[in-house]
Amino acid sequence: MIRNVAVTASALVFIASSVFAQSLADAKKAIDAEQYQKAKSMLKNLTVTQPTKDENFFYLGWVYIIQEETDSAKVIFNQGIAANPKSAINYAGLGVVARLEKDQSSAKLNFDKAAQYAGKDSKPYVYTAKGYLLAPVDFNTAVTILQKAKTVNAKDAEVSIVLGDAYRSQLNSSVAYTNYQDALGLDPKSPIANVSIGILWRLTNNYSGSEDKFKEALVIDPNFGPAYREWAETDLRWAQNEPKEASAKVKEALDHYQKFLSLTDMSVESRLRYMAFLINAGDYKTLQTEAAALSQYKNSNLRVYRFLGWAAYENKDYAAGLTALTKFMSEAGDKRIIPADYVYLGHLQLALDKDSLAEISLKKAYELDSTRTDVFKEIAEKAYKAGKFTVAAEAYKTFGQKSRSATLNDHFKEGMSYYKAFTTARSSKAIPKPALDTSLLVKADSAFTYVQRKRPTPIPLIVYYQARENEMREPANNTNPALALAKPFWEQYVAITVAAGPIKDADKSLLTEAYVYLGRYYEFLSKDDAKAEENFAKAKELDPTDANVTYYYQTKAAASKSK
Numbered sequence: 001m002i003r004n005v006a007v008t009a010s011a012l013v014f015i016a017s018s019v020f021a022q023s024l025a026d027a028k029k030a031i032d033a034e035q036y037q038k039a040k041s042m043l044k045n046l047t048v049t050q051p052t053k054d055e056n057f058f059y060l061g062w063v064y065i066i067q068e069e070t071d072s073a074k075v076i077f078n079q080g081i082a083a084n085p086k087s088a089i090n091y092a093g094l095g096v097v098a099r100l101e102k103d104q105s106s107a108k109l110n111f112d113k114a115a116q117y118a119g120k121d122s123k124p125y126v127y128t129a130k131g132y133l134l135a136p137v138d139f140n141t142a143v144t145i146l147q148k149a150k151t152v153n154a155k156d157a158e159v160s161i162v163l164g165d166a167y168r169s170q171l172n173s174s175v176a177y178t179n180y181q182d183a184l185g186l187d188p189k190s191p192i193a194n195v196s197i198g199i200l201w202r203l204t205n206n207y208s209g210s211e212d213k214f215k216e217a218l219v220i221d222p223n224f225g226p227a228y229r230e231w232a233e234t235d236l237r238w239a240q241n242e243p244k245e246a247s248a249k250v251k252e253a254l255d256h257y258q259k260f261l262s263l264t265d266m267s268v269e270s271r272l273r274y275m276a277f278l279i280n281a282g283d284y285k286t287l288q289t290e291a292a293a294l295s296q297y298k299n300s301n302l303r304v305y306r307f308l309g310w311a312a313y314e315n316k317d318y319a320a321g322l323t324a325l326t327k328f329m330s331e332a333g334d335k336r337i338i339p340a341d342y343v344y345l346g347h348l349q350l351a352l353d354k355d356s357l358a359e360i361s362l363k364k365a366y367e368l369d370s371t372r373t374d375v376f377k378e379i380a381e382k383a384y385k386a387g388k389f390t391v392a393a394e395a396y397k398t399f400g401q402k403s404r405s406a407t408l409n410d411h412f413k414e415g416m417s418y419y420k421a422f423t424t425a426r427s428s429k430a431i432p433k434p435a436l437d438t439s440l441l442v443k444a445d446s447a448f449t450y451v452q453r454k455r456p457t458p459i460p461l462i463v464y465y466q467a468r469e470n471e472m473r474e475p476a477n478n479t480n481p482a483l484a485l486a487k488p489f490w491e492q493y494v495a496i497t498v499a500a501g502p503i504k505d506a507d508k509s510l511l512t513e514a515y516v517y518l519g520r521y522y523e524f525l526s527k528d529d530a531k532a533e534e535n536f537a538k539a540k541e542l543d544p545t546d547a548n549v550t551y552y553y554q555t556k557a558a559a560s561k562s563k
Helices: 002-021 024-032 036-049 054-066 070-083 088-100 104-118 123-133 139-152 157-169 173-186 191-203 207-220 225-241 243-263 268-281 284-295 303-314 318-332 339-351 355-368 374-385 389-402 408-426 439-454 460-472 487-499 505-525 529-542 547-562
Strands: none
Touching (some): 024 054, 036 054, 054 070, 054 088, 070 088, 088 123, 104 123, 139 157, 191 225, 207 225, 225 268, 303 318, 318 339, 339 355, 355 374, 374 389, 389 408, 389 439, 408 439, 408 460, 460 487, 487 505, 529 547
16 A cells, blocks of 8 residues: 555656656747647646746747637736736737737737837747738738847847748748748758748749758658648649649648648647648548547537538538538637638528528628629529529629629520519419519610620520510500510511521521511501511411411401401
């Protein structure tokens, strides 16, 4: 019994000594290697064993920032300030939280305090700049702050790395490279600087040069996981841009990403980045499996449900996708929702025939990102198939007005949608019968006219529909000679169709309709019996059983007998 106690006590001494041996430098190295759970464990211990050292609190808060847990980060930064009321770096952390929460006044207040208390410490400036490089990026402010950091401590390699990141975000490769090289000059053993240059080469499609820099980083630190992740990203881009290399490079990319995961602590954040990689790789089956597995973890990151929703849609598992994405969007809050979430939500709702909800979701995506004009075409196509022609028409019209990719066929569909919206109401059996809105026909005519003006030669089918919608706007029986709106279009349709050569069977009924209209025009409006009979004769030749043709000749025969 005494022996067991002695063994236990010695084990506790060993554990305690290993914990206390962990330093802030070790924790920062774990953060750089993206071993976030390990870093958090070390930093939580340091905040207990070294409660007056405000940096311990800051770096713990920074891990929460990385993991998008801003509420937790804010609590920890405030604890750091409680430990040291003049903690510049923790004020910088609070400024970053405020900026992420879109509270610009609080962000400025805290960043100003960070600068006030920074003294000769460059780190508060570095992390303030990092805050300005988070979305929405404020490049100019970030660079100004980093230049100040350089004057405070010209030997801080991290300043040059973050300056390089800033210029890389603006695709200014030459200045970014200069800063990364400066960082290597200050710290030749920096795996981060080498990896950063590798990323830079990837952006310029120098894939072999990119690989070389990742290998250099791994010579410095064979366990530096981010080098494998960026190598995987490079392989994937290589595969996408060079089809001959695609198969081998995609396989290599997946191997490198698995190696990255094995070198991290398999934190939720690392696995979430892997899921983002799988999206780029187009591997939605693996993505859904990974996301589903991670969603089973207690207190799993909410973003898992975003990826699960996206993947389920791509895998046609619509019900599961809608459940997952609805959970994410209902719990995430507006600040964390991106336009793509609304696009996927709309797609899932369309797939499940929730058209009205889909329309709201897709329009919300456009509100957040005005480049997503394609959502209006999706709304239009689904509404048209569902017989919601007015909704379809308005969506096609908006798409045509806002999108550079709109085709003449899209404008034609706009016209057809307005046309069908009117004809559907006119043929409705509902009681009371819906009021007819002839402005729908005017809008249809406008869309048809737009297409015809853009064409070198008129399209016969559009001329036909122009004739029909104009005829519908005329009083019954053509009793008003001032409103023979359809006549020029029917004449144009006849001329085009006849000139095209032998009449096709598919065109006979349409041409019959044209001749009947012209026959009635000459009979009732122009009072030209010869012209009327000429057109009815042509109609009879095409379709002797047509009811209008039969009625014309029966009426004519009856009139002849009565004389």
